Amino acid sequence: MALIVQKYGGTSVGTLERIAAVADRVKRCAQEGNDLVVVVSAMSGETNKLIEMAQSFSQSPKEREMDMLLSSGERVTSALLAIALTERGHEAIAMTGRQAGILTDLAHTKARIQEIPSEPIMQEIQAGRIVVVAGFQGISPSGVVTTLGRGGSDLSAVAIAGAIKADRCEIYTDVDGVYTTDPRIVSKARKIERISYDEMLELASMGAKVLQNRSVELAKKLGVKLITRSSFNENEGTLITNEEDCMEKPIVSGIALDNNQARVSLFGVADRPGIAAEIFGALAKAQVNVDMIVQNIGHDGKANLDFTVPSTELELTRKTLGAFPHDLGRQEYDNDITKVSIVGVGMKSHSGVASQMFAALAKENINILMIGTSEIKISAVVDKKYGELAVRTLHDVYDLDK
Numbered sequence: 001m002a003l004i005v006q007k008y009g010g011t012s013v014g015t016l017e018r019i020a021a022v023a024d025r026v027k028r029c030a031q032e033g034n035d036l037v038v039v040v041s042a043m044s045g046e047t048n049k050l051i052e053m054a055q056s057f058s059q060s061p062k063e064r065e066m067d068m069l070l071s072s073g074e075r076v077t078s079a080l081l082a083i084a085l086t087e088r089g090h091e092a093i094a095m096t097g098r099q100a101g102i103l104t105d106l107a108h109t110k111a112r113i114q115e116i117p118s119e120p121i122m123q124e125i126q127a128g129r130i131v132v133v134a135g136f137q138g139i140s141p142s143g144v145v146t147t148l149g150r151g152g153s154d155l156s157a158v159a160i161a162g163a164i165k166a167d168r169c170e171i172y173t174d175v176d177g178v179y180t181t182d183p184r185i186v187s188k189a190r191k192i193e194r195i196s197y198d199e200m201l202e203l204a205s206m207g208a209k210v211l212q213n214r215s216v217e218l219a220k221k222l223g224v225k226l227i228t229r230s231s232f233n234e235n236e237g238t239l240i241t242n243e244e245d246c247m248e249k250p251i252v253s254g255i256a257l258d259n260n261q262a263r264v265s266l267f268g269v270a271d272r273p274g275i276a277a278e279i280f281g282a283l284a285k286a287q288v289n290v291d292m293i294v295q296n297i298g299h300d301g302k303a304n305l306d307f308t309v310p311s312t313e314l315e316l317t318r319k320t321l322g323a324f325p326h327d328l329g330r331q332e333y334d335n336d337i338t339k340v341s342i343v344g345v346g347m348k349s350h351s352g353v354a355s356q357m358f359a360a361l362a363k364e365n366i367n368i369l370m371i372g373t374s375e376i377k378i379s380a381v382v383d384k385k386y387g388e389l390a391v392r393t394l395h396d397v398y399d400l401d402k
């Protein structure tokens with residue numbers, strides 16, 4: 001008997017039949033003696049449809065009204081699921097974010113959760129009901145509906161699980177869990193049983209996003225045990241938990257490929273104190289997310305500076321540096337690169353992991369353009385055309401299919 005938060009994503013509640021299947025599944029779990037809070041997304045495609053409807057009237061609709069509009073998608077699913085559960089003979093109650101007490105700041109369309117009192121939900125649980133909460137939404141201090149940003153229902157579920165001290169938070173999607181790498185690239189990719197929050201965050205850039213990043217960060221902060229699994233089968237999913245719970249700490253847990261990366265090279269930047277602060281200050285001000293940075297040792301008062309930015313922000317980077325008040329030397333912008341990373345907490349206590357990675361890439365004749373490391377990750381920037389080969393090679397080298 002446990003107190004469980006379950007969250008069903010858009011595809012899991014994408015049709016009336018699927019909502020019925022979710023109701024069956026939830027009821028079964030309740031019959032096993034568990035107390036349940038169910039958080040739902042809007043039916044798949046619904047949020048986009050609502051955005052399009054608004055845009056048919058205005059290209060810049062007021063964010064307050066957008067929140068009124070978008071929050072309705074999740075209300076629909078929560079009410080339908082509660083109705084389906086009641087019809088199946090289990091008492092259930094649907095709640096909006098407001099009714100569940102989800103207090104946020106006033107940042108419409110990207111609000112942050114400030115506080116969730118446990119009483120509104122727990123009173124209903126104690127009365128024997130399954131509580132179905134509309135995800136993705138809350139209420140500002142002045143009582144206006146807010147939404148939490150795209151994919152925000154994951155965040156609702158984790159925040160509620162933290163607030164009511166649930167035993168676990170299960171996130172249901174259309175995939176079985178977190179894989180050692182993208183199964184579309186490596187067919188032998190394996191589902192991971194347990195992984196730490198930090199590894200999950202590093203792997204999140206990997207193909208299909210299983211979980212919204214903010215929700216993993218929040219789960220780590222609140223110590224919420226997260227399980228991600230499929231709503232279409234009974235397979236056990238992946239447990240995302242703290243590092244101490246991951247008994248056998250693999251040296252490498254997974255391989256990530258990030259194709260949304262571009263490289264900027266500046267040949268001949270003035271080698272003086274403050275120049276890096278100015279360049280990256282200008283990029284930060286333009287809201288460019290700089291990732292890897294490499295600066296070489298300067299000669300004759302000049303240095304070379306290489307860094308990566310998301311491909312989608314390459315034009316913005318070019319524009320920002322074009323307007324930079326000082327000479328940056330020759331500039332190169334390369335969109336034909338990709339970033340391959342190996343991720344694993346076991347790296348902390350093992351040597352030779354990096355050299356093994358580089359040797360494997362060398363054996364395939366893959367040239368490494370940039371290298372970046374953190375405590376639990378080693379990344380190599382390579383030509384885009386070698387990205388998938390690099391992933392397959394590394395998946396093999398670290399025996400991730402075993």
Ligand code: ASP
Pocket residue numbers: 009010041042047048073135136149150151152153154
């Ligand atoms: N319906 C919202 C979206 O599509 C929130 C979510 O599904 O998590 O972004």
Ligand code: MG
Pocket residue numbers: 009010041151152153
């Ligand atoms: Mg989602």
